Amino acid sequence: MLKTLIAPLALLITGIAMFYLFPYNLAFATRMVVMVVLVLSIDLILGYAGIATLGQAAMYGAGAYAAGLFAIHVWADPLAGLAAGAVAGAVLAFVSGLVLMRTSGLTLIMLTIAVASICHEIANQARWLTGGADGLRGIRMDPLFGAFEFDFIGITGYWYALGVAAAVFAFLWLLTRSAFGLSLRGIHESPARMAAIGAPVYWRRVCAYTIGGAIAGIAGAVAAQATQLVSLESFAFSLSAEALIMLILGGTGRLYGAVIGTLIFMMVHHTAAANDPFNWLFVIGGMVLAVVFFLPRGLLTLPTALLRLAPKPQSKGTRDAARS
Amino acid sequence: MPQGLEVRGLSKQFGGLTVSENIDFDLRPGDRKALIGPNGAGKSTFANLVTGILSPSGGTIRFDGRDIARMNEAARVKLGIAKTFQITTLFRHMTVRENLRLPILEREGRGFAMLRRADRSARIEAEIDALIDQFELGALADRPVEGLAYGQQRLVEMALTLALKPRVLILDEPAAGVPSSETHLITDAIAALPGDLAVLIIEHDMDLVFRVARSIVVLVQGRILTEGTPEQIARDAKVRELYLGGAHA
Numbered sequence: 001m002l003k004t005l006i007a008p009l010a011l012l013i014t015g016i017a018m019f020y021l022f023p024y025n026l027a028f029a030t031r032m033v034v035m036v037v038l039v040l041s042i043d044l045i046l047g048y049a050g051i052a053t054l055g056q057a058a059m060y061g062a063g064a065y066a067a068g069l070f071a072i073h074v075w076a077d078p079l080a081g082l083a084a085g086a087v088a089g090a091v092l093a094f095v096s097g098l099v100l101m102r103t104s105g106l107t108l109i110m111l112t113i114a115v116a117s118i119c120h121e122i123a124n125q126a127r128w129l130t131g132g133a134d135g136l137r138g139i140r141m142d143p144l145f146g147a148f149e150f151d152f153i154g155i156t157g158y159w160y161a162l163g164v165a166a167a168v169f170a171f172l173w174l175l176t177r178s179a180f181g182l183s184l185r186g187i188h189e190s191p192a193r194m195a196a197i198g199a200p201v202y203w204r205r206v207c208a209y210t211i212g213g214a215i216a217g218i219a220g221a222v223a224a225q226a227t228q229l230v231s232l233e234s235f236a237f238s239l240s241a242e243a244l245i246m247l248i249l250g251g252t253g254r255l256y257g258a259v260i261g262t263l264i265f266m267m268v269h270h271t272a273a274a275n276d277p278f279n280w281l282f283v284i285g286g287m288v289l290a291v292v293f294f295l296p297r298g299l300l301t302l303p304t305a306l307l308r309l310a311p312k313p314q315s316k317g318t319r320d321a322a323r324s
Numbered sequence: 325m326p327q328g329l330e331v332r333g334l335s336k337q338f339g340g341l342t343v344s345e346n347i348d349f350d351l352r353p354g355d356r357k358a359l360i361g362p363n364g365a366g367k368s369t370f371a372n373l374v375t376g377i378l379s380p381s382g383g384t385i386r387f388d389g390r391d392i393a394r395m396n397e398a399a400r401v402k403l404g405i406a407k408t409f410q411i412t413t414l415f416r417h418m419t420v421r422e423n424l425r426l427p428i429l430e431r432e433g434r435g436f437a438m439l440r441r442a443d444r445s446a447r448i449e450a451e452i453d454a455l456i457d458q459f460e461l462g463a464l465a466d467r468p469v470e471g472l473a474y475g476q477q478r479l480v481e482m483a484l485t486l487a488l489k490p491r492v493l494i495l496d497e498p499a500a501g502v503p504s505s506e507t508h509l510i511t512d513a514i515a516a517l518p519g520d521l522a523v524l525i526i527e528h529d530m531d532l533v534f535r536v537a538r539s540i541v542v543l544v545q546g547r548i549l550t551e552g553t554p555e556q557i558a559r560d561a562k563v564r565e566l567y568l569g570g571a572h573a
Contacts, residue, residue, distance in 0.1 A: 174438070174439050174441075175438050175439070177441045177442060177443075178437055178438045178439060178440055178441060178442055179429040179434045179435055179436075179437040179438075179440070179442040180435060180436055180437055180438045181438075181442070182422065182425065182426060182429065182442045183426065183429070183430070183435045185415070185418065186415050186418075186426050189415040189416060189417060189418070190413055190414070190415055190416075192409075192413055193409070193413045193414065193415065194426075194430075195397050195398055196375075196397065196401065196406070196407065196409070196413070197401060197406075197426060197427040197430045197431075197484070197488060198397075198398045198399075198401030198402050198427075198430050198431065198488065199398060199430050199435055200398055200435075201398075204435065204436075207436065
């Protein structure tokens with residue numbers, strides 16, 4: 001019992017510690033937490049269900065614009081806006097998923113990119129609604145729970161983002177251990193066998209993609225509410241691609257992999273870009289190459305790999321306990 | 325109403341190629357039938373037509389009097405028609421236990437249950453334990469399937485299919501690729517199947533067929549050549565010619 005609590009507690013402490021580590025850069029800390037949520041959504045659909053995607057930004061952007069527009073035109077309550085973002089992401093994922101989930105492999109990847117590009121272009125053209133390339137401005141949030149104002153330093157924004165991320169993580173923790181989660185892993189490993197045991201593989205995939213879309217929409221909504229701005233970049237291909245790299249870095253098919261990959265990628269990105277604004281991409285590239293070559297299952301397996309390198313024999317079987 | 329499977333006039337063409345032609349076939353509860361025939365006779369195609377992986381070009385497939393020829397694979401599994409794969413198709417990175425949990429969850433229609441842990445139902449875990457005991461997989465229960473010997477994987481394949489509680493079980497070459505030292509595992513498992521289950525075995529290994537089948541159907545070039553008890557088939561001149569001389573060139 002205690003053992004199962006250590007990892008989530010460590011995660012929570014990391015989240016709280018980040019507040020004190022970046023006192024003058026809470027915007028960056030908030031962006032990290034938002035990215036964790038987006039990468040978790042990709043982990044669900046790619047890492048667990050095996051749905052290859054390079055277009056998760058479509059649902060992220062839909063959630064961001066939905067939350068922003070909802071706050072401007074309907075109601076500025078943060079939680080209502082969060083729900084609007086989740087619904088927007090889920091609806092877009094469901095509708096596009098009805099077509100996308102009939103395909104797989106390279107076709108699927110290309111189609112996910114296409115969906116995100118179409119969203120990007122729609123947001124660009126519909127200037128009257130979205131502000132086009134200038135971005136969506138004028139978002140004013142009501143206080144959270146009617147009590148906590150969104151201050152310009154970003155204190156409320158950070159705690160809000162962290163709370164949402166913790167809730168999403170807990171939900172996915174349950175989901176991935178449920179019968180539904182097990183069936184997604186089954187579909188990932190063998191769609192033919194899943195059909196042969198009577199599972200509706202197509203609808204299972206559509207369902208997973210929709211849930212992933214809702215979570216990406218939540219990530220976008222939090223970003224819009226915390227920064228009070230939505231830019232066209234929310235739909236950008238580079239966002240989908242970077243999020244995917246973060247997941248691969250940490251380790252796919254594990255929730256902790258998504259979290260650790262995102263935090264490490266963004267911290268390295270942050271420090272490398274600050275030290276050398278021109279060549280920081282080399283650092284990221286080198287890191288990704290090293291992980292893919294030496295730790296193909298992600299940074300999460302680093303402790304196990306190091307222990308295996310150690311000359312002394314160690315007790316067997318206890319080292320791969322962090323499987324989630 | 326007649327129980328079990330009733331196939332009438334079943335045919336399948338791939339373009340101009342006829343792989344199944346006018347097949348009549350019955351499989352009743354308690355039957356132990358074997359389907360034999362040379363390579364390319366259309367045995368696997370027949371199995372795929374019955375389970376719904378392929379749809380027929382003509383003819384009817386009835387199950388308990390109900391026409392199922394247009395149903396998809398998953399719907400037929402729900403009715404109780406299950407098949408093992410010729411090439412082992414398991415969830416390779418999952419443990420034996422997880423491999424058996426999945427079909428039970430699907431059978432019970434829990435595949436969309438999201439907020440309850442999948443491994444916390446005492447009843448389902450007991451059912452998994454029973455299957456593990458039945459196939460003597462106890463020592464391997466918590467090992468990933470990819471690490472098991474091939475014969476053991478074939479047993480998991482059978483256990484997984486039985487976990488669906490089928491009423492018609494189609495075993496597509498259950499002993500294919502299994503070293504002869506381990507085939508007894510397969511024959512024992514087949515002998516221990518529930519008595520009222522309708523079983524169809526598609527197999528190359530004649531020893532195994534003659535040990536477990538009570539009736540044999542011989543398929544040649546998509547058509548039924550003959551059908552009979554193992555003794556009749558063993559004495560049949562056409563069958564002997566087929567297996568010894570390789571006629572029908």
